[in-house]
Amino acid sequence: MPESILLDITIVIVLGVGAQWAAWRFRLPSILLLLLVGFLAGPVLGFLSPQSLQGDWLFAFVSLSIGIILFEGGLSLRLSELREVGGTVLNLTTIGALITWGLGAAGLHYILEYNVPLSILIGAILIVTGPTVVIPLLRHVQPKGRVGTVAKWEGITIDPVGAILAVLVLETLLLLNDPSRAEAGVNAAVEHVAIGLGLEIFVALGISVAATMLLVFVLRQRMVPDFLRNAVTLMVVVAAFVVSNVLQHESGLLTTTLMGIAVANQPFVSVQHIVEFKENLQVLLIGSLFVLLSARLELSALEYIDLRVLIFLGLLIFIVRPVAVFVSAVRSNLDWEEKAFLSWMAPRGVVAAAVASLFAFQLRPVYPEAVDGMVPVVFAVIVGTVAIYGLTAAPLAQWFGLADPNPNGLLFVGAAPWVRMVARRVQDLGVDVSLIDNNPTHVEQAREEGLDAYQANVLSETVLDEVDLYGLGRLLITIPNDEVASLTALHFSEVFESTDIHQLA
Incomplete structure (x- = not known):
């Protein structure tokens, strides 16, 4: 068995x-x-x-x-x-x-x-x-x-x-x-729905706010080591889901959705x-x-x-x-x-x-x-x-003209000084250019130089949502670490053809 x-x-x-x-x-x-x-x-x-x-x-x-x-x-x-x-x-x-x-x-x-x-x-x-x-x-x-x-x-x-x-x-x-509630009619059903909907929203809002505040406090005060941050987050999410469902049937889905939005938009x-x-x-x-x-x-x-x-x-x-x-x-x-x-x-x-x-x-x-x-x-x-x-x-x-069938823009992974210089020259030729870097200083300097730049971890799946990829058809990886560059190429193969992904370092 x-x-x-x-x-x-x-x-x-x-x-x-x-x-x-x-x-x-x-x-x-x-x-x-x-x-x-x-x-x-x-x-x-x-x-x-x-x-x-x-x-x-x-x-x-x-x-x-x-x-x-x-x-x-x-x-x-x-x-x-x-x-x-x-x-x-x-x-x-x-x-x-x-x-x-x-x-x-x-x-x-x-x-x-x-x-x-x-x-x-x-x-x-x-x-x-x-x-x-x-x-x-x-x-x-x-x-x-x-x-x-x-x-x-x-x-x-x-x-x-x-x-x-x-x-x-x-x-x-x-x-x-x-059968035990045969006297329940349409009015009772409508009342049940109205009360249930109100309780769903009330419980979901309350639990999601409380769980988010608890999670942010614990992480901000560094009450858990780095290797436990993800596990503690999952623990709080699961606990919030279960508590919400116990208090009001199937309110957990709304609770975790609201919690995700709250965690993503808090600045702490x-x-x-x-x-x-x-x-x-x-x-x-x-x-x-x-x-x-x-x-x-x-x-x-x-x-x-x-x-x-x-x-x-x-x-x-x-x-x-x-x-x-x-x-x-x-x-x-x-x-x-x-x-x-x-x-x-x-x-x-x-x-x-x-x-x-x-x-x-x-x-x-x-x-x-x-x-x-x-x-x-x-x-x-x-x-x-x-x-x-x-x-x-x-x-x-x-x-409908909402997507470019043949995009020729260039997305640079990295925004070091020499990369910004190359990007400016390419942009001067009339080609759309964007840069991604995890270094906030590099990103800020790129924006000051008139370049479209994003601060993000290129190996995070959300980077594909955060970056406006419209008009970008080629990827140029300028990361010196070959292992990270290979993982980046694999990650971006979801949206770029393999023949349009290049590495320069």
């Missing part, structure tokens, strides 16, 4: 990491490969038994993992980015979410013929997009200006919003179908090492989550994928998302092309998959027949949206 459990764990880790490597190597959306290998390893080949992947332990692991992933996503958000697009982001996560919810539920009811309660529930689940799919897609497309900021903020903040709405709907359905301690640690942890968590969730499916799930599901997918992509974006951006300063691109940026990710799997398990006693098709439909939407958006977003952005 212990050997079989160890084998299952090893298979999950190997498939999760291996699929992400293959996706990077062949420039494919990683979620597609993760879902594929999980389905093959589970119901198709039987390496992972779907029956063994049932129970509360899996959903507890999934929920906690998503909380950590959302914390990591919050670390990439800077409040300064909201000065120009804050109103649009707010509208997309409120008005846009309600439109997606309503139209999606209508499609589920009239196209897939789900009953009204399940349609409302699944519609709430499909509100979410998520950083695990949106951020890699933005790195691939490299859109210019405001549109990338809007998509990143929406992708990270919509996850807890959709999850909370879905939880409230689930609790309402369970309340209305509870550096979070660079925390970000790097969370990036490595996220790779393992995302890979494991998708493999585990897709391996839980049965082969019979394919019976629910028919023409009606494809029609519903088309409704979400071609009608629901554009309506939500254009209504949300009515009074924004986004132009038509930016709105159109955002209308083509709503891939579903791990939160939708996890919530659907959890809710199907909880709703089986209430809707024993109808709930069987719930998870396959949500997974079909995930696969369909990731495939369609992932393969077409870059050409569409280029067509």
